[in-house]
Amino acid sequence: MAMDKSLWPGSAAVLVLKLLEERDMYGYEMIETLARRSDHTFDLKAGTLYPILHGLEREGALTSCERRADTDRTRKYYHLTEKGRKLLEEKQREWTVYAEAVNRILRGGVSYGAV
Amino acid sequence: MAMDKSLWPGSAAVLVLKLLEERDMYGYEMIETLARRSDHTFDLKAGTLYPILHGLEREGALTSCERRADTDRTRKYYHLTEKGRKLLEEKQREWTVYAEAVNRILRGGVSYGAV
DNA sequence: TGACATATATCGAGCATCTATATATAATGC
DNA sequence: GCATTATATATAGATGCTCGATATATGTCA
DSSP, X not given: OOBSBSOOTTHHHHHHHHHHHHSOEEHHHHHHHHHXXXXXXXXXXXXXXXXXXXXXXXXXXXXXXXXXXXXXXXXXXXXXXXXXXXXXXXXXXXXXXXXXXXXXXXXXXXXXXXX | OOBSBSOOTTHXXXXXXXXXXXXXXXXXXXXXXXXXXXTTSOOOOHHHHHHHHHHHHHTTXXXXXXXXXXXXXXXXXXXXXXXXXXXXXXXHHHHHHHHHHHHHHHHOSSOSSOO
16 A cells, blocks of 8 residues: 555545546556555555455445456446445545544644634 | 544654654644544544653654653653654655546546556 | 456454553642 | 542554455467
C-alpha cells in the first residue's frame, strides 16, 4: 500500500465500491485500476482484495458472475447492488467527516472556536 | 473513535504528535482536546492513547516528566523531541498523499490521464 | 519449455484500536 | 462521614483489517 508499511485500514472497501459504481469489474482489474489512478499509493494486494470482495458479496453489497472475454480466460465480474450503492454513500460520508476532522487538527495549532 | 466502529488506524499517533507540537500536554488532556477540536469524531480511548504514548517515548519521539499543577494531583506531561518533530512532519506528508489519493478515487469516475 | 503476466483464492502473522479492568486521588452530593 | 463522579494513568485480551506467503491454473512470449 505504500503507506510506509500498510494502508490505513477501512479504506479498501470504499475504494472497491467506488470503482464498481462506475462499471462492473473483476478483481485483478480493480487492483490495477486503483494502482494506476492513485499513482501507486494504493497497491492493493490480492490477499487483501478477494476477502473484501467475498465479504461484500456475502452482505449483499455485490453480486458476481463469471464471464469469458473474447478468447481470453474466465473472469469473475462484480456488480454493485442497490444495497452496495447505499453502503458506498454512507462510507463516503464517513470519509468526508473523518478527513475534515484530521485536517482541522493538522492544519492549525490554534483554537477552533474551542470552548 | 466514532468512525462507525473503529478509527481508521494510523492516525492516532499523528494527531497526538500534532497536539504536542503546540505545547506540552498530559494524556487525559489530549483525549479531551482531540474530542473538542474534532467535534467528537475522535473520542480517543485511554486504552488506545497510553500505549501509543509509551511507544512514542520508547522510540525517542517524546519525553515525559511528572508535574504537580497547583494543589492538583500529579500529571505526566509529554514533550515533543526533535526526533518527534521530524516524525510528525513525515507522517503529515504521508497523510496528505493518502488523503489526496482517496479523494482522487472518490471524486471522479473518470480517467485521470489514465494510460 | 521455461519464465512471466494474468487471475483467483486462502491462511497465518502483524499491527492498531477497542473493551474491560484496575488503581488512586480530587471534587461533589447527600 | 460516605458514596458517587470526574480526573488520571495503566495493562491485558479481543477484534478487525491488511500484508506476506503460498497455491493453482491459463495465456503469452522467447
